[in-house]
Amino acid sequence: MSVQRTLHLGLMFWATGTHAAGWRHPDARADAAYDIRLIQEVSQAAERAKLDFVFLGDRLATDPALQHSNPAQISRLEPFTTAAAIAAATSHVGIVVTANPTYSDPYSIARLLASLDHLDGGRTAWNLVTGADAAAALNFGRDAHWDTGKRYDWAEETLRVVRALWDNAPGPDGRGGRPIHHRGTYFSVDGPLDVGAPPQGQVVLLSAGTSDRSRDLGAREADMVFAGPQPTLAARREFYADIKARAARYGRADQVTVLPGLTPVVAPTTEEAVARYDELNSLLVLAPEEEVGELVRAGGIGEGYRLSRTSASRLFGVDLRGCDLTAQVPAETLAAVSEEGRRRLAEITRLTRRTATGPHRITYGDLVYATPTQLSHTVVGDPYEVADMIQEWFEERLADGFNIYPSSVPGSVTDFVDLVVPELQRRGLFRKDYQGTTLREHLGLAVPPRRSA
Amino acid sequence: MTGDAGLAIGYELQGAGLTGPPGVLVATARAAEAAGVDYLVFPDRPATATDSAGPPAAAVVAPWIAAQTSRIGLVTTGSTAYHEPYHLARMVASLDHVSAGRAGWQVVTGPDDLADANHRREGVDPAAHREARAAEFVGVVRDLWDSWEDGAFVPDKASGRFIDGSRIHAIDHAGPALRVRGPLNVARPPQGHPVVFASAADAPVASTADVLTVGDPESGDAGRPRVLAVVPFVGRTGAHAAELHARAGAPRSDHERAVVVGDPDEVVGQLSSWAGSVTGLTLRFRDPSQVAVFTDEVLPRLRRVRPDGAGTLRDRLGLPRAANRLAVQTATAVERS
Ligand SMILES: Cc1cc2nc3c(=O)[nH]c(=O)nc-3n(C[C@H](O)[C@H](O)[C@H](O)COP(=O)(O)O)c2cc1C
Numbered sequence: 163m164s165v166q167r168t169l170h171l172g173l174m175f176w177a178t179g180t181h182a183a184g185w186r187h188p189d190a191r192a193d194a195a196y197d198i199r200l201i202q203e204v205s206q207a208a209e210r211a212k213l214d215f216v217f218l219g220d221r222l223a224t225d226p227a228l229q230h231s232n233p234a235q236i237s238r239l240e241p242f243t244t245a246a247a248i249a250a251a252t253s254h255v256g257i258v259v260t261a262n263p264t265y266s267d268p269y270s271i272a273r274l275l276a277s278l279d280h281l282d283g284g285r286t287a288w289n290l291v292t293g294a295d296a297a298a299a300l301n302f303g304r305d306a307h308w309d310t311g312k313r314y315d316w317a318e319e320t321l322r323v324v325r326a327l328w329d330n331a332p333g334p335d336g337r338g339g340r341p342i343h344h345r346g347t348y349f350s351v352d353g354p355l356d357v358g359a360p361p362q363g364q365v366v367l368l369s370a371g372t373s374d375r376s377r378d379l380g381a382r383e384a385d386m387v388f389a390g391p392q393p394t395l396a397a398r399r400e401f402y403a404d405i406k407a408r409a410a411r412y413g414r415a416d417q418v419t420v421l422p423g424l425t426p427v428v429a430p431t432t433e434e435a436v437a438r439y440d441e442l443n444s445l446l447v448l449a450p451e452e453e454v455g456e457l458v459r460a461g462g463i464g465e466g467y468r469l470s471r472t473s474a475s476r477l478f479g480v481d482l483r484g485c486d487l488t489a490q491v492p493a494e495t496l497a498a499v500s501e502e503g504r505r506r507l508a509e510i511t512r513l514t515r516r517t518a519t520g521p522h523r524i525t526y527g528d529l530v531y532a533t534p535t536q537l538s539h540t541v542v543g544d545p546y547e548v549a550d551m552i553q554e555w556f557e558e559r560l561a562d563g564f565n566i567y568p569s570s571v572p573g574s575v576t577d578f579v580d581l582v583v584p585e586l587q588r589r590g591l592f593r594k595d596y597q598g599t600t601l602r603e604h605l606g607l608a609v610p611p612r613r614s615a
Numbered sequence: 616m617t618g619d620a621g622l623a624i625g626y627e628l629q630g631a632g633l634t635g636p637p638g639v640l641v642a643t644a645r646a647a648e649a650a651g652v653d654y655l656v657f658p659d660r661p662a663t664a665t666d667s668a669g670p671p672a673a674a675v676v677a678p679w680i681a682a683q684t685s686r687i688g689l690v691t692t693g694s695t696a697y698h699e700p701y702h703l704a705r706m707v708a709s710l711d712h713v714s715a716g717r718a719g720w721q722v723v724t725g726p727d728d729l730a731d732a733n734h735r736r737e738g739v740d741p742a743a744h745r746e747a748r749a750a751e752f753v754g755v756v757r758d759l760w761d762s763w764e765d766g767a768f769v770p771d772k773a774s775g776r777f778i779d780g781s782r783i784h785a786i787d788h789a790g791p792a793l794r795v796r797g798p799l800n801v802a803r804p805p806q807g808h809p810v811v812f813a814s815a816a817d818a819p820v821a822s823t824a825d826v827l828t829v830g831d832p833e834s835g836d837a838g839r840p841r842v843l844a845v846v847p848f849v850g851r852t853g854a855h856a857a858e859l860h861a862r863a864g865a866p867r868s869d870h871e872r873a874v875v876v877g878d879p880d881e882v883v884g885q886l887s888s889w890a891g892s893v894t895g896l897t898l899r900f901r902d903p904s905q906v907a908v909f910t911d912e913v914l915p916r917l918r919r920v921r922p923d924g925a926g927t928l929r930d931r932l933g934l935p936r937a938a939n940r941l942a943v944q945t946a947t948a949v950e951r952s
Contacts, residue, residue, distance in 0.1 A: 178777075185770060185772070192771070193768070195802075224798055226778055229780070230777075236777070237801055237802055239709040239801065240801065242678075242706070244709070245675075247679070247682040249679060250679050265699060266699070266702070267734050267736045277671030277674075277675040281676070300795075302795075303793060332666060337666055339666040348737045351735070352729075354666065357669060358668035
């Protein structure tokens with residue numbers, strides 16, 4: 163492809179920040195989840211920085227046990243409601259809404275997304291997830307979470323029906339809606355859609371998942387694939403190449419944007435960035451030592467690990483119970499850690515610049531805080547270091563862009579848009595202004611032709 | 616009959632060309648708010664009998680309007696047949712949060728063959744269990760709103776306490792038509808319960824609504840708050856009004872709405888005469904030009920429940936904030952043990 167690749171950036175909106183203690187940071191608003199003005203202001207900040215989109219994730223269950231490990235997933239405003247309020251306060255930035263077909267039906271999804279696309283003037287994207295929360299089934303009259311095969315079969319038929327409803331919905335003149343008379347394995351839907359076709363023709367599609375089925379769906383159908391955490395750079399490279407190779411098989415190699423999550427902890431200087439990272443970690447609430455079992459909830463985005471010295475002891479394979487979190491860890495202890503522990507030590511050094519020996523030593527707190535699996539790749543540094551990492555991943559084809567995870571809200575959003583985006587713009591990596599007003603335009607995608615049923 | 620009783624006034628925004636481009640809708644909503652209208656009702660039907668586009672879904676329009684107004688109530692319509700109670704409870708609770716207590720839910724139950732034909736899926740035929748589902752639905756939604764007690768969302772930076780888990784409850788609803796475990800993943804709405812409106816004629820839900828919509832001021836359970844649905848034809852003169860009415864096909868009053876025809880004086884007199892018997896009026900305009908005429912000529916002359924236009928939608932309708940049913944149960948359980 164001769165087309166110039168351009169970097170794409172989205173903002174993952176988690177009201178608590180994506181760091182488990184982000185909401186406690188001095189620059190955070192603890193009650194952001196229910197403050198729609200603040201949510202609008204954060205979206206406006208993303209728009210001023212010319213980001214591609216604001217991303218609204220979703221879950222269909224809650225679990226109060228997550229309060230110290232993953233508070234963002236306990237409660238939130240319903241995403242279409244939030245999206246509508248963001249639409250009213252912005253004019254260019256894309257708005258990604260998560261809608262899970264497993265507990266819905268295609269007509270409802272098609273209608274809500276088309277409606278939003280009208281109100282926001284063609285800025286809507288659908289994050290199609292099939293759900294990782296087994297508990298959601300119990301909120302929707304089912305006894306159990308469907309297995310991956312059934313969820314994706316259902317999701318794919320949903321997508322076919324949704325696309326057909328949009329393709330046959332009333333056109334720009336408000337007329338010409340046609341029935342689709344869909345009769346499939348799971349759905350029977352007559353149509354036509356009562357809402358006009360989305361201004362984008364087809365609302366932008368984003369998919370996220372880990373399974374083979376998810377990768378295939380993303381490569382075949384999605385405009386953006388949202389990539390989850392990967393243990394190594396090699397796995398990251400493999401994931402990117404795999405999505406592109408699969409997309410090429412469907413004749414759409416240059417139409418799928420692969421976006422991993424990225425948590426930038428940035429400040430004007432490296433020292434300040436590390437201090438900020440340390441401050442966030444120091445605000446984490448540890449579970450009491452007597453509680454056994456490090457896994458609070460297994461599975462998917464809602465998974466939350468019990469953060470404690472006991473859990474850290476188990477992971478690192480050395481006894482950390484009773485330790486003083488601020489004290490340095492003796493080099494002998496660090497030499498004795500497990501293989502996984504050694505991997506985490508390298509990660510600690512990358513993030514904090516502290517080492518086993520040398521002037522800045524690894525602390526017990528570093529070990530304890532490094533125990534949970536990270537939600538996304540994290541980079542700690544000054545604006546140049548963060549921009550370097552972004553540029554490297556982009557140029558090395560590990561990513562086409564990133565979904566930015568702000569560790570605190572609004573503080574980390576402000577830091578990223580004020581410190582990193584200008585540097586990316588200066589390097590010619592990121593747009594200085596929007597070239598259009600629709601999300602399709604931001605992504606360089608044409609409005610697809612209408613196909614009749 | 617109390618001569619000084621006031622009326623709450625709502626405008627229903629459909630069927631009067633009020634569904635044009637989104638900007639028109641905002642302008643209409645803002646004008647209504649400026650004129651002191653208490654609430655807007657957004658009808659919603661997930662089906663069409665024509666090839667033409669209708670308005671965007673009420674669930675998306677209502678919060679969009681909420682973001683562009685500050686005082687007016689916003690009543691979204693949602694059918695028990697085509698929503699899951701968990702989704703519906705979230706959407707309406709979220710609308711109440713983003714509007715700071717201005718949300719209402721007009722519950723409808725069908726039947727609607729065209730909408731049924733858009734929503735059949737494995738295990739779900741909206742036509743099959745319509746009434747049983749409707750009968751359980753509102754109670755489940757209220758329980759979900761109560762599943763977070765007031766104060767369960769703590770976020771206290773100093774202590775690190777984000778929520779109070781002892782004030783968040785599963786609802787464990789298992790009825791013939793619906794099973795929902797809960798809790799909801801949204802904190803309790805500012806009004807406790809957003810205002811639930813239902814038609815007095817809609818048997819499965821009428822007994823569970825906060826406000827009944829009636830077509831005749833003498834019908835419906837008089838012990839409960841009722842609003843009268845009114846189709847107005849206001850003319851410069853009585854003759855002009857009669858002409859407008861005739862041009863619209865001369866609709867008559869029935870059990871669903873009262874048709875009012877007259878010059879501004881006559882309409883004000885007629886509407887004011889109902890002030891003692893109903894809580895409010897929901898105006899269903901047949902023609903966009905009627906919105907302006909009514910707003911300018913009639914509205915300023917009606918005595919109102921809340922002339923200052925302040926407070927939540929419940930305040931505007933004279934309803935108390937809803938008590939938490941689950942918190943009461945918990946307190947009782949504690950007392951017994
Ligand atoms: C980066 C990422 C973000 C996700 N976000 C959500 C989400 O917001 N809500 C949700 O229900 N599932 C979410 N998921 C779960 C997936 O969409 C998917 O349904 C789940 O992982 C199960 O499918 P799988 O077996 O293909 O992974 C996310 C997954 C990934 C990898």
